Amino acid sequence: MSEFYDQLETRDPTERERDLLARLPGLIGAALKAPGWKKHLGDVDPRAITSREALAKLPVFRKSDLPALLKGDPPFASLLPEPVASYARFSVSPGPVFQPEVDGSDPWRVARGIFAAGIRKGDIVLNTFAYHLTPGGFMLDLAARALGCPVIAAGPGNTDHQLAVIEQLNPVAYTGTPDFLKILRDAWIAAGKGAFPIRKAVVSGAAFPPSLQAEVKSWGIDAYQTYAVGDLGLVAYETPAREGMIVCEDVLLEIVKPGTGDPVADGEVGEVVLTSFDVRRPWVRLAVGDLSAVLAGRSPCGRTNARIKGWMGRADQTTKIKGMFVRPEQVAEIARRHPELARLRLVVTREGETDAMTLRAEAASREAAQADRIAETLQAITKLKGKVELVAAGSLPNDGKVIADERSYQ
Numbered sequence: 347m348s349e350f351y352d353q354l355e356t357r358d359p360t361e362r363e364r365d366l367l368a369r370l371p372g373l374i375g376a377a378l379k380a381p382g383w384k385k386h387l388g389d390v391d392p393r394a395i396t397s398r399e400a401l402a403k404l405p406v407f408r409k410s411d412l413p414a415l416l417k418g419d420p421p422f423a424s425l426l427p428e429p430v431a432s433y434a435r436f437s438v439s440p441g442p443v444f445q446p447e448v449d450g451s452d453p454w455r456v457a458r459g460i461f462a463a464g465i466r467k468g469d470i471v472l473n474t475f476a477y478h479l480t481p482g483g484f485m486l487d488l489a490a491r492a493l494g495c496p497v498i499a500a501g502p503g504n505t506d507h508q509l510a511v512i513e514q515l516n517p518v519a520y521t522g523t524p525d526f527l528k529i530l531r532d533a534w535i536a537a538g539k540g541a542f543p544i545r546k547a548v549v550s551g552a553a554f555p556p557s558l559q560a561e562v563k564s565w566g567i568d569a570y571q572t573y574a575v576g577d578l579g580l581v582a583y584e585t586p587a588r589e590g591m592i593v594c595e596d597v598l599l600e601i602v603k604p605g606t607g608d609p610v611a612d613g614e615v616g617e618v619v620l621t622s623f624d625v626r627r628p629w630v631r632l633a634v635g636d637l638s639a640v641l642a643g644r645s646p647c648g649r650t651n652a653r654i655k656g657w658m659g660r661a662d663q664t665t666k667i668k669g670m671f672v673r674p675e676q677v678a679e680i681a682r683r684h685p686e687l688a689r690l691r692l693v694v695t696r697e698g699e700t701d702a703m704t705l706r707a708e709a710a711s712r713e714a715a716q717a718d719r720i721a722e723t724l725q726a727i728t729k730l731k732g733k734v735e736l737v738a739a740g741s742l743p744n745d746g747k748v749i750a751d752e753r754s755y756q
Contacts, residue, residue, distance in 0.1 A: 349648070350648070350649070351458045351462070356648055356649060367398070368396070371392040371395055372392070373625060373630065375392040376427050376626075376628050377625075377628040378390075379427040382423045383424075383427075383630070387404060387405070398600070402609055404631055406602070406607040406631045406632075407632050408633045409443070410633075410662055412441060413443060416442070416444060421436075421444050426446060427625070427628065430446070433448060434447045434453070435447040437484070437576065443576070443577070445481055445576050445577055445627075446627055447484065448624060451488065451491070451492045453488065454481070454574065454580060455579045455580045455596060456485050456488070456572070456579060457489040458580065458583065458594060459489070459570075459572040459580050459583030460486070460489050460493065460572070462583050462585045462586075462592070462647075463546060463570035463584070464570075465546055466495075467494030469490075469493075469517075469519045470515055470516065470518055471497050471498065471517060472498045472520050472544065473487050473500060473501075473521045474502050474508070474520070474521065474526055476501050478501070486548070490519075498511060498517055502522065508530060509530070509534055509537060512530070512544070517543060519544065519546040519548075520544045520547040521547070522547075523550070523551045524549040524558055524562070527544075527549065527562065527567075527569070528562070530544075531544070542565065545566060545567055546568055547567050547569035548572055550571060554569075554571055570583070570584040571591065571656065572584065573591055573656060573657060575634050577629060577632060578620060578622040578627070581594055581599070582656070584656075585647040586647055589645055589646060590641040590645065590656065591653060591654050592651050592653055593651045593652045594651075596622065597620055597622050598620070598622075599619070599652065599654070600618075600631070601616040601617065601654075602617050602619050602633070603616050603617070604617045604637075604661040604662075605673060605674030605676070605677060606678045608678075612641075612642060613639055613641075613744075615638070615639045615658060615745050616746055617634075617637060617746070618634050618635075618637070618638050618661075619631050619632065619633045619634075633661075635662045636661060637660065637661050637746040638654045638655055638657060639655045639658065640654055641653040641654065641655060658745070659745070661674070661746065662674075663747060663750075664749070665694055665751045667694055668700075672692065672749065674748045677692050677749060680720070680723050683723050686710070687709050688708035689707075689708045690708075691706045692705050692732075692748060692750070693705075694752060695753055701753070702732070703732035705720065705732055706737055706742060707735070708736075708738065709737070712736035712737075713736075716736065717734040718734075721734045
């Protein structure tokens with residue numbers, strides 16, 4: 347039995363990159379057929395977008411902007427290149443954000459991720475992701491069925507009912523959040539039902555900390571994480587190597603400095619930006635608001651695509667200081683005006699009963715006059731006064747945070 351979903355997973359990385367870049371002009375050309383994308387991308391010539399450098403010059407499309415765009419131009423902000431009635435199914439994520447589903451046996455490309463987790467044809471899968479309005483339930487349901495797995499369309503909750511279903515149908519695999527897996531297994535043991543039949547799991551949608559990973563493993567369940575978004579499907583997935591998450595085929599992933607569209611070096615934590623190649627629901631530089639970083643080297647599992655560390659928090663660090671919103675984009679503007687600086691971090695605290703902010707900036711030279719100039723820029727951009735602290739290069743955390751809100755109201 348093959349340990350790989352298909353030959354794409356082990357192809358030469360240069361071949362993969364060449365293939366993705368060659369598909370960019372067609373993708374952007376398809377996107378431009380939609381008025382919303384035409385407005386966003388402007389007069390770009392699709393034929394000129396054939397490299398990562400050219401792609402990086404296009405504006406990012408922020409997922410956080412979607413609710414307002416959809417409200418002003420319902421239901422899909424003119425982002426679909428085909429008539430709305432031609433799509434197979436519609437779902438809704440918080441925001442609200444409306445997502446179209448295209449036809450196909452695995453339209454979200456999730457089968458690759460659950461195959462890597464060891465789920466195989468004939469495994470009965472208990473799918474506890476929600477089917478009501480949200481896309482998660484169908485994403486995993488269709489993926490499992492594409493592998494030839496019967497699916498129990500359980501959805502979340504109703505623990506007692508689910509225990510009865512598990513007892514009758516004896517599923518070997520689980521898909522859902524890690525915390526609900528624990529709820530089910532604990533309830534099963536408490537009910538004295540004997541050995542829990544589930545031995546494989548694909549978890550997503552919630553934190554899966556090392557402590558819970560160890561507990562699940564102690565139960566004899568082999569659990570793997572997937573990273574997906576409702577807009578375009580699977581982004582990355584864990585493999586038996588347990589070293590980061592493999593980027594999904596047919597996804598071009600960038601990591602950018604929060605508040606900008608500027609790619610960062612491998613290893614630097616930044617915001618996840620995704621380009622996917624489904625011309626019926628195109629996404630060009632979708633900034634999903636999550637933080638991650640690219641891992642160096644190849645995975646020991648044999649798959650050759652890039653790896654990321656997984657979900658590392660949220661990139662949208664907008665906060666309110668003295669009644670004024672301060673955004674990552676403003677910190678990025680300070681960096682642009684002062685190219686002598688490296689990493690920046692705006693730390694927000696309380697001094698007495700008043701908000702206070704300190705911009706910590708890595709700099710080779712740490713003179714008082716330089717700090718004063720940066721403080722002037724800080725005030726000009728944020729309209730707020732703040733301190734500037736110049737620190738040694740490499741002394742600030744590589745965690746993707748450009749605004750750290752450390753206020754306590756205890």
